[in-house]
Amino acid sequence: MKFKAFLTQDGVNLLDKRFLPALDKLGRICHVYLTPDHAMFLHNLLGGDGVQSVAQFKKDVLFRDYRISSQNADRIAFAIDAALLHRALRSAVTIQTQAGDGTASIQIKLVKKLPAGSRNSAPYLTFETKGLRSAVVQDVPISKPLSRTDVLQLQSALDAAQDLPRTLVQVPDLAQMQNLVDRLKNVGDLLAVAITQYGDLHLQVSTSLITVGSEFRRLRVLGVHANAPVGDQNLSAPTRTEMAIQRGEALSIHVSMKHLARSLQCHLAKPDCAFYGIAPQGACLMVIFQFFIPGTRLTDKSISFHCRLPVLDPGSS
CATH class of the missing domain: 3.70.10.10 (Proliferating Cell Nuclear Antigen)
Structure with missing residues (x-):
């Protein structure tokens, strides 16, 4: 299971200035659902009695050099804290701005790391801001990626949530x-x-x-x-x-x-x-x-x- 991509400037602006503030108000924990063509942020599609929400983007709106692979038809889903995700993105943007050389880029990818004091590795969504002279890495903890069964259930719930009123x-x-x-x-x-x-x-x-x-x-x-x-x-x-x-x-x-x-x-x-x-x-x-x-x-x-x-x-x- 692999995912990595670079955020486009339009993608950074959409997420930082618009969608992540809105998603955090809807509910702190959401699912990120990545497919070969789209990136989605979903609330309450797998349970809960709150507001369901679906924010969907064609991958080229947010990313370039988008690479994804998994045994679930190249689909990956996991839960994440929207506030932590937004905080990491804002930090990456600050570092990018401070680089001042026009070359700094923000790469986002899934990794497994060994947390301090633990014997078991844990999954993270990592932001790596690279410039000519430095690179800064920030890790956002995520849930264990959803199983094949759970991804199918999420996709079914997503399909059902798309039905429009007459x-x-x-x-x-x-x-x-x-x-x-x-x-x-x-x-x-x-x-x-x-x-x-x-x-x-x-x-x-x-x-x-x-x-x-x-x-x-x-x-x-x-x-x-x-x-x-x-x-x-x-x-x-x-x-x-x-x-x-x-x-x-x-x-x-x-x-x-x-x-x-x-x-x-x-x-x-x-x-x-x-x-x-x-x-x-x-x-x-x-x-x-x-x-x-x-x-x-x-x-x-x-x-x-x-x-x-x-x-x-x-x-x-």
């Missing part, structure tokens, strides 16, 4: 959503989310004493869409939503307010826009982030990032 609505900007969540989380922990094929997003928190909510209407719709009935326009938001559900033109679920607040941290990755959708049969709330090719409005298909928020039973709150 209807997606483009959500408002981060500041607006963050302000709303800050207000709603003071009311309760269980959030009702409804999405219609008309482009409406309805968020509501209820307790025995109060119900507070907000609705965003006529949002951009991707996928299955429908025209809102003219006669519904003067009805209340809950009534319109309930009627849309009865017509099969909307879905409604309950999610954790904490999970939604955590998913908003993904905006640290600086996506250009975000879409919300409810999976078929109300399986989860999916948040999909879209990135544009710099200087254009064209989707950058070399990067993808999405979250899945688990559904909660209203009766359990």
